[in-house]
Amino acid sequence: MKLLNRLYLKPNELLPSYLHRLANGNGYRNIQTLMKLLGEELVNTRVPSKRLFFGDFDTEKLASLVNQPHQQIESRQLIKHGATRFSYMEQNFLAKAFDFTYLKVCPHCYSEVSTFNFLNSLKMKSCCTKHRCSLLSINPDNGKKLSWSTHHLKTELPEWVKDIPAREITEQEFLLNQHIEHLWEQQPSSIYPVLNNLNLSELIDVCSFLSHFHLRAFPTHQDSDTPFLIAHDYLCDWPNKFYELLDYFQKHPMRMKGLTGIRNCYRDLYDDLCSIENSQSDGYRLLKKAFDQFIQSHFSNGNFNSKITLIDSDILSSRAFVNQTQAMAVLDIPVSKFKVLLRESFLKPKTVLKNGDAMYARTDINTLKTRLERCLSLEGAAKLLDLSQYRLRLLINGGIIKPLLKPTKANRDWLIEKEELESFVKRLVSCAQLKVTKSNKHQVKQFQFFGVDFLELVKQMLGGQIAYTYNPLKRSPMAFKQFIPVRSMREQPDPEWLSPAEACTFLEVNKNVVYELLKKDFIKGKKKSVKRTARPVLHIHKSSAIEFKNAYQLRHQIHEPERYTVVHGKSVDGFMINLYQRI
Incomplete structure (x- = not known):
């Protein structure tokens, strides 16, 4: 038996559309009658539309009825690819994204080509961008959904065009449908730059x-x-x-039984992304890449272990949030030191999980690691500055050098940042005033004898009260011995006291005589500190020198010897020189 009206397949036409044209062309109300001719036993009035798409009926008999090669009929059926996909146009489409039961149709397009476009079976397709109208999916006569069992679709559709309710197509809807149509027609589209390299099936994914x-x-x-x-x-x-x-599911996990972890937050989403059937889709690769980046940089609701095999190990090892064990491994410190860092607030957890585990930001860990690598112990810092630990502690207690960590009742460690020491040396270099000379090269210890302690000395050096030289040392660029404080040699004259040299000039005698006068108590003296030496130097009270000069005359000061008599001398009392008084 042959059909009276044997139609040819149109380009890109699938079997359901072709059967619909055959039924209309041969005077049948719908496809059911045609299916009975093919020997299909229908259990109800519905057409087994999904079987039609996949050719699950006697296609050889259909080829005989229409007098066409069987291979041509087979080429217009969808081919199953795994449990969730089918192949068409050399692409693997996701089956659940299509509606095989109900129809969506653009009446204007149907009146032009008299076929049903398979693209309209796509659930996300909602309008025709060519005619700027919504797709018709409801029978205006009875309010039921259009299906492959609807009677007289070919004759009714032109009439229904007038009754289609007007619906404004938004810009978002138009752009999405336009992008779908461009990919269907294998035309380039730049509507979504992130999808530039994806085909239609991958967009649908x-x-x-x-x-x-x-x-x-x-x-x-x-x-x-x-x-x-x-x-x-x-x-x-x-x-x-x-x-x-993803952040929403991190805060509202899909799985309620667990406490933390990827599968707790993203159970179904994670399984869908990592399923074998979806692994060949570039669309899922795009999703998986973004998911991995989120896990790496934002996920903080769980720890990762060796059982996580579907996420790249590099991502797991460089994720933005780590637990205490992972943080200690990055910092390379024992748990005791880690607790000290927490107690001293050098590190704070970003979040605490339901199971009590604290999560730390990797950026904070890396920053702290870099900072700790530049830290020195008290012994190391003292060695770098070429100072004793005692003097370094003086500088720390005086606030000149600020340590990162000081010993307390709960901690015995010192941590001093190298940048802090470098800053201290730079301040000293910038405040240096004098050039190195032989006269001031070895005067550092003098200040100890004048009651100036080391801390006060450094403060006055930095404050400009004490001048010092800077003698760079290539082998020890951080050593404090490069900076040599210089004590001024110049003394301000003291009106009440005379130095031995000044007393010699004032009394017109040599130093031996001055010391003899002091010994015999002719003049008064006292040891006083001076700038030129660290030891106290004997000084003569000026008033006693004046009294002596008024009371006695020396031989070279007498112009009329007959008016003077010797009161002290070698011949009188064994004194070193002769002293005269007026008669």
Whole structure:
């Protein structure tokens, strides 16, 4: 038996559309009658539409009825690829993204080509950008959904065009549908730059994934007429919008039995991303890459262990948040030192998990590690400055050098940053005033004898009260001995006291006579500190020298000897020189 009206297959036409044209062309109300001719036993009035798409009926008999090669009929059926996908146009499409039962059709396109475009079976396809109209999916006569069992579709569709309710197509809806149509027609599209290298099946993978888990997080959005449009917002703000969704599931885990971890937060999402069937899709690779980046830089709700095998080990080893054990491994310190860092507030947890584990930011850990690597103990810092530990502690207690960590009742460690020591040396270099000379090269210890302690000395050097030289040492560029404080040699004259040299001039005698006069108590003296030497020097009270000069005359001072008599001398009392008084 042959059909009276044997039609040829049109380009890219699938079997359900072809059977629909055959039924209309041969006067049948719908496909059911044609299916009975093919020997199919229908259990009800519904057409087994999914079987039609995949050729699960007697296609050889259909080829005989239409008098066409069987291979040509077989080429227009979808081919199953695994449990969740099918192959068409050399692409592997996700089956759940298509509606094989109900129809969506653009009446204008149908009136032009008289075929049903398989692209309209895509759930996320909602309008025709060519005619700027919504796809018709409801029978205006009875309010039921259009299906492959609907009677007289060919004759009714032109009439229904007048009754289609007007619906404004938003810009987001238009752009998403336009991008889908461009990919279907294998035309380039720049609407979503992040998807530039993806084909239609991979776009469907991405949009189905995003819309599914968005509705999982926000079920109230399911009431929308176009729930798939949320994918547009994700693609326009990629990956930030996706990160917001992942962060939502981090705070509201999918799995309620567990406490922490990836599978606790992202159980179904994680399984979908890492399934074997989806691993060949570039769309899922895009999603997986963004997911891995989020895990690496934002995920803080769990620890990773060796059982996590579906995430790259490099990502796990460089993730932004780590627990205490991982933090100690990065810092290379024992638990006792780690507790000291926590107690001294050098490190604070970013979050505390439900199981009590604290999570720390890797950036904080790395910053602290770099800081600790530049720290020295008290012994190391003293060796670097070429000072004793006692003197270094004086500088620390005086606030000149500020340590990172000082010993307390709960801690016995010193930590001094090298930058702090370098800053101290730079301050000394900038304040140096004098050049190195032979006269001031060995005068550092003098200040100890004048009652100036080491801390006060350094403070006065930095404050400009004490001048000092800077003699750079290539082998010890941080040594304090490069800076030589210089004590001034010049003394301000003291009106009440005379030095031995000044007394010699004043009394017109040599030093031996001055000391003899002091010994015989003719003049008064006292030891006083001076700047030229560390030891006290004997000084003569000026008033006693004046009294002596008024009371006695020396031989070279007498012009009329007959008027003077010797009162002290070698011949009188054994005194060193002769002293005269007026008669």
